[in-house]
Amino acid sequence: MNVPVAILLGLTMGAAFGLALEKSRVFEPGAIISQMQLRTFLMLKIFLTAVATGLVVLAVLNGIVGVKIYPKALVWQADIVGGLLLGAGITVAGACPGTVFAQIGAGYKDAWFTVAGGIAGALVFGYLEPVLRPVLLTGGSGKPTYDQLVHVPFWLLALLTAAMIVAVLAALERHKSWREEIGENFDGMPDVGTGDGKLGKSAGIASPAR
Amino acid sequence: MNIVGFRVTEIEHMIFSQKAWSPYLAGILIGLLQIPAFLLIETALGTSSSYVTIAAHVAALFDSGISRMDYLAKHMWGAKNLWQLAMVFGIAVGAMLSMRASGARRGPISPVWRRALDIDSLQSRAPMAFAGGFIMVLGARIADGCTTGHGISGIAQLAVSSSIAVAAMFLAAITVALLMKRV
Numbered sequence: 001m002n003v004p005v006a007i008l009l010g011l012t013m014g015a016a017f018g019l020a021l022e023k024s025r026v027f028e029p030g031a032i033i034s035q036m037q038l039r040t041f042l043m044l045k046i047f048l049t050a051v052a053t054g055l056v057v058l059a060v061l062n063g064i065v066g067v068k069i070y071p072k073a074l075v076w077q078a079d080i081v082g083g084l085l086l087g088a089g090i091t092v093a094g095a096c097p098g099t100v101f102a103q104i105g106a107g108y109k110d111a112w113f114t115v116a117g118g119i120a121g122a123l124v125f126g127y128l129e130p131v132l133r134p135v136l137l138t139g140g141s142g143k144p145t146y147d148q149l150v151h152v153p154f155w156l157l158a159l160l161t162a163a164m165i166v167a168v169l170a171a172l173e174r175h176k177s178w179r180e181e182i183g184e185n186f187d188g189m190p191d192v193g194t195g196d197g198k199l200g201k202s203a204g205i206a207s208p209a210r
Numbered sequence: 211m212n213i214v215g216f217r218v219t220e221i222e223h224m225i226f227s228q229k230a231w232s233p234y235l236a237g238i239l240i241g242l243l244q245i246p247a248f249l250l251i252e253t254a255l256g257t258s259s260s261y262v263t264i265a266a267h268v269a270a271l272f273d274s275g276i277s278r279m280d281y282l283a284k285h286m287w288g289a290k291n292l293w294q295l296a297m298v299f300g301i302a303v304g305a306m307l308s309m310r311a312s313g314a315r316r317g318p319i320s321p322v323w324r325r326a327l328d329i330d331s332l333q334s335r336a337p338m339a340f341a342g343g344f345i346m347v348l349g350a351r352i353a354d355g356c357t358t359g360h361g362i363s364g365i366a367q368l369a370v371s372s373s374i375a376v377a378a379m380f381l382a383a384i385t386v387a388l389l390m391k392r393v
Contacts, residue, residue, distance in 0.1 A: 189393055
């Protein structure tokens with residue numbers, strides 16, 4: 001693909017991505033922190049829905065059309081150490097590497113500092129990569145996928161996994177509806193004072209320590 | 211109603227002026243973005259390598275040896291890198307248009323920081339945001355993916371590596387969040 005078309009496609013896909021992130025409120029630091037404190041499950045609902053949709057999409061694209069997939073290499077120590085740092089950073093930043101750009105679009109000023117920190121992190125990694133490679137980034141065991149491990153067609157396990165995710169989502173939604181989780185000021189925070197989204201005080205205005 | 215320079219229909223107006231959508235509608239829209247990613251760009255959806263592209267161009271301004279740093283150099287140009295960079299820029303634009311259409315403009319920082327950590331000014335929040343961004347992207351580069359690349363895309367490809375990275379990610383994210391005050 002030539003570069004101008006790729007850029008145009010990136011802008012278009014990004015605009016749709018940004019719209020979905022802003023409308024779903026998952027870009028809100030309040031949604032991230034309350035998800036990670038297991039107070040609400042809004043982030044997980046969006047995340048799992050996107051995964052389930054992707055599973056169905058790839059079951060069709062790979063299973064019927066034969067489109068190639070690109071699973072990442074399994075490197076235990078890199079996946080674990082990197083995943084732990086990523087997770088800690090997500091809570092401290094109140095954002096993911098992608099959603100922080102939606103925070104900028106929606107007006108949060110601290111998001112500029114998060115992106116600056118991210119660029120610095122990428123720069124440090126870029127310079128350290130030759131040093132890290134022998135200790136942390138090698139010794140991989142290929143790019144295994146679960147369908148290969150259990151010897152079933154990709155499309156079959158993908159559809160089964162999607163069905164399991166839908167069952168989990170149904171349970172999460174029964175536990176607490178997304179409308180209650182979104183917060184009365186649409187900032188993804190549980191409302192103060194009550195467990196009920198309609199009766200709580202204005203989110204972020206009154207915040208008694210507890 | 212004029213959102214992006216042209217008149218929109220009433221139905222579109224209703225969709226875009228909503229302050230919140232169902233998480234299931236938003237999740238499906240994000241998942242469907244895998245179709246153009248796999249068919250046209252021949253890659254899975256991802257966002258965190260765009261930071262390397264920006265970092266490499268920043269570094270190239272003051273370090274002429276960048277072309278010899280394999281990892282940075284290979285992220286600088288090419289359709290896939292520039293596609294992803296354009297996409298994260300598009301995320302900011304899409305979120306801004308969406309916010310303007312609904313009027314859900316946000317203040318300098320989220321009120322969650324006051325509830326969780328008694329932080330209520332941009333000045334005191336900025337260093338924390340920088341540090342969070344730093345370890346977040348450093349970790350994503352070590353693991354070779356973030357919430358999008360390992361999470362949304364990797365799990366959808368049934369990749370073993372992604373299931374481990376995502377489990378580690380949630381474990382650390384939950385642990386750190388529980389050290390903060392209950393929001």
